[in-house]
């Protein structure tokens with residue numbers, strides 16, 4: 001392995017063949033904690049709003065982050081959506097994208113400067129909640145057919161330990177080589193896009209339990225889903241972030257300035273500051 005390169009040759013080969021990589025112990029715990037704090041502010045706002053409306057009495061400020069939203073807001077949590085972006089913008093998200101291990105891995109698999117894609121999602125998955133059960137899909141299903149030739153790697157990062165009982169991710173090995181498949185809007189309340197089960201090769205499904213500090217890197221054409229949370233009263237908190245191979249089409253325009261490019265690492269292009277990044281939302 002060359003100096004400063006996070007991925008070894010075997011991992012690069014696995015990326016090409018399988019369309020995903022589990023990066024163990026790649027995110028510093030202090031950064032995970034900062035992201036959790038950022039999400040906790042949103043939980044504060046939700047609980048305050050429900051109290052003002054007289055829908056709940058307790059604020060549960062003594063409860064751990066893993067339990068508070070579920071225990072205090074219960075089914076009212078659905079009102080605040082299945083994923084958050086604008087609500088949690090801040091330095092921790094900007095810093096997460098700049099995590100050295102991720103920047104190195106993305107540089108290695110794209111072969112270009114490291115560019116941030118604007119689509120990220122903070123995802124609280126509450127126990128027993130149907131709204132956040134995500135069916136089989138490829139991220140390019142959302143980005144449109146122009147993105148089929150693009151490389152838009154996703155990094156999925158749990159903020160609590162995850163396994164098959166609390167909604168960890170499942171992937172279909174090698175599915176990124178199948179091209180963009182047909183997606184339909186599901187009939188469930190989440191109204192996610194889905195690839196029907198009959199197009200999934202069950203023998204290729206891999207379930208990905210993960211610990212805090214781990215990151216799951218996958219291709220925009222890799223089929224994946226997150227299963228139901230059937231376990232206990234703790235929330236499965238996660239965040240998924242995305243990068244873009246420099247020069248590729250990242251899909252629809254998400255920034256308020258269509259020409260904006262979020263440069264995270266480069267020898268030749270100016271690096272985007274936190275203030276500039278924040279001003280583009």
Ligand SMILES: O=C(O)CCC(=O)C(=O)O
Pocket residue numbers: 123125132134139154156224225226238240
């Ligand atoms: O976190 C989840 O439950 C689903 C994540 C997902 O499907 C994605 O990041 O594309």
